[in-house]
Amino acid sequence: MNENPYSAAVLAWYEANARDLPWRRADTTPWGVLVSEVMLQQTPVARVLPAWEAWMRRWPTPADLAAEPAGEAVRMWNRLGYPRRALNLHACARAIVERHGGRVPDSHADLLALPGVGAYTSAAVAGFAFGQRHAILDTNVRRVLARVETGVEYPPKTPTRSEARLAESLLPPEPAVAARWGVAVMELGALVCTARSPKCAECPVIDGCAWVLAGRPAHDGPPRRGQTYAGTDRQVRGRLLAVLRDATGPVPKSALDAVWDEPVQRERALDALVADGLVDPLEDGDYALPA
DNA sequence: GAACCGTGGAT
DNA sequence: TATCCAAGGTT
Numbered sequence: 001m002n003e004n005p006y007s008a009a010v011l012a013w014y015e016a017n018a019r020d021l022p023w024r025r026a027d028t029t030p031w032g033v034l035v036s037e038v039m040l041q042q043t044p045v046a047r048v049l050p051a052w053e054a055w056m057r058r059w060p061t062p063a064d065l066a067a068e069p070a071g072e073a074v075r076m077w078n079r080l081g082y083p084r085r086a087l088n089l090h091a092c093a094r095a096i097v098e099r100h101g102g103r104v105p106d107s108h109a110d111l112l113a114l115p116g117v118g119a120y121t122s123a124a125v126a127g128f129a130f131g132q133r134h135a136i137l138d139t140n141v142r143r144v145l146a147r148v149e150t151g152v153e154y155p156p157k158t159p160t161r162s163e164a165r166l167a168e169s170l171l172p173p174e175p176a177v178a179a180r181w182g183v184a185v186m187e188l189g190a191l192v193c194t195a196r197s198p199k200c201a202e203c204p205v206i207d208g209c210a211w212v213l214a215g216r217p218a219h220d221g222p223p224r225r226g227q228t229y230a231g232t233d234r235q236v237r238g239r240l241l242a243v244l245r246d247a248t249g250p251v252p253k254s255a256l257d258a259v260w261d262e263p264v265q266r267e268r269a270l271d272a273l274v275a276d277g278l279v280d281p282l283e284d285g286d287y288a289l290p291a
Numbered sequence: 292g293a294a295c296c297g298t299g300g301a302t
Numbered sequence: 303t304a305t306c307c308a309a310g311g312t313t
Contacts, residue, residue, distance in 0.1 A: 040309040081297035118311045138309045
């Protein structure tokens with residue numbers, strides 16, 4: 001008995017409309033799935049595609065990456081954003097080699113223990129790579145459920161227990177079907193039930209959508225503040241790291257000083273990069289990507 | 292729980 | 303041009 005009234009329609013829609021993404025192919029390894037999920041954190045599919053291909057070509061297994069210095073991962077990450085994810089993936093590779101014999105673990109708890117792997121990513125890898133039954137609650141699923149089930153345009157700013165309970169209540173009983181349902185709802189949110197200008201005419205569950213039935217009311221409540229970027233420490237960190245990425249070796253501090261005029265903010269950003277392990281201060285005063 | 296952590300395309 | 307926001311996680 002399945003308590004999910006949408007699964008059949010969504011699964012059928014997915015069969016007909018799913019994108020042919022490389023990390024979804026049958027021959028993709030769990031490592032390939034893990035790499036894709038980390039790269040996709042807060043990053044659009046279109047920008048991940050070439051990065052994933054290059055990464056997997058260079059480091060087809062965790063052992064391949066574990067054998068390299070962390071700085072190589074940061075350099076390879078290029079401009080994908082949130083470069084600590086590169087560090088996390090490198091640390092994942094070493095943990096997988098040391099604790100799991102070089103194979104990506106299939107248990108949800110072991111996945112969750114990996115650096116940079118949280119509630120979403122652990123569920124996604126366990127589901128998509130190993131066919132297990134876990135609730136997937138990413139930004140796409142949250143938006144779909146907010147509309148179809150709750151009747152509001154957008155979910156809360158941060159995931160709630162209520163959302164998690166709802167997602168779990170909708171899980172099909174059969175693990176393989178549940179895993180399929182997870183990607184299918186995500187894909188529906190990514191292609192049809194989008195944040196702006198949703199394509200309701202193409203939606204397979206429009207007849208049961210609480211938000212549509214309510215007349216598609218606009219989001220009420222405080223505006224979800226956008227993060228200004230210009231002038232922030234993040235921008236400074238990005239510029240500093242770009243210098244190190246684009247250099248072939250260590251760089252003098254003067255090269256870093258050149259990217260930002262304001263010295264207090266510049267030093268703070270550099271110190272933070274060092275504290276995060278993204279930059280190594282060398283004994284001679286130069287700076288380098290981590291060894 | 293809020294703040295922080297990059298980057299670039301779309302509108 | 304400015305804002306939104308994209309398969310989150312950590313502190």
